Amino acid sequence: MDTTPSIQPAVPADYDGVVELLTAARLPIQGLSSRLPHALVARDSGGRLAGCVALEVYGPVALLRSLAVSPERRGQGLGERLAGEALKLAAGAGARDVYLLTETAAGFFPRFGFATEDRSLAPEPLRASAEFLSACPATATLMHARVRG
Numbered sequence: 001m002d003t004t005p006s007i008q009p010a011v012p013a014d015y016d017g018v019v020e021l022l023t024a025a026r027l028p029i030q031g032l033s034s035r036l037p038h039a040l041v042a043r044d045s046g047g048r049l050a051g052c053v054a055l056e057v058y059g060p061v062a063l064l065r066s067l068a069v070s071p072e073r074r075g076q077g078l079g080e081r082l083a084g085e086a087l088k089l090a091a092g093a094g095a096r097d098v099y100l101l102t103e104t105a106a107g108f109f110p111r112f113g114f115a116t117e118d119r120s121l122a123p124e125p126l127r128a129s130a131e132f133l134s135a136c137p138a139t140a141t142l143m144h145a146r147v148r149g
Contacts, residue, residue, distance in 0.1 A: 005050040005078060007085050010039035017049040018066070025068040028135030032066060038093065040085055042078055053082040055090055058125035062095035065131055083112050091147045098147055099126055101140040113145040
């Protein structure tokens with residue numbers, strides 16, 4: 001197998017590959033195309049996408065979304081690397097609070113400082129996002145972490 005994938009900013013040409021990863025992971029793609037400026041991809045040495053993550057940045061708050069790793073790369077720490085880099089990206093963009101919605105990964109995110117929070121406490125810009133309005137069901141768990149700049 002290839003060496004450790006490199007993580008880099010997504011470019012428009014990555015969109016179809018990111019959609020393929022998200023679709024395979026049964027994650028929503030609504031609103032993703034406008035989020036590529038705050039998206040990262042993991043690329044193996046052959047240039048193939050091995051993972052992705054994106055942010056929706058709303059001033060001091062951000063929504064972490066679209067974290068997916070290809071099946072053959074799971075269990076190798078790539079999801080952890082992507083999540084960590086996304087939090088750095090959020091801090092660099094000026095966000096101090098990062099939120100996410102999940103149906104299946106609530107056990108994965110506490111290692112990054114995320115804790116479950118009542119959905120009614122989500123900041124207004126997040127509640128108006130596609131993720132909150134339609135992409136994720138009302139049963140999805142809201143998680144929140146503070147990031148350091």
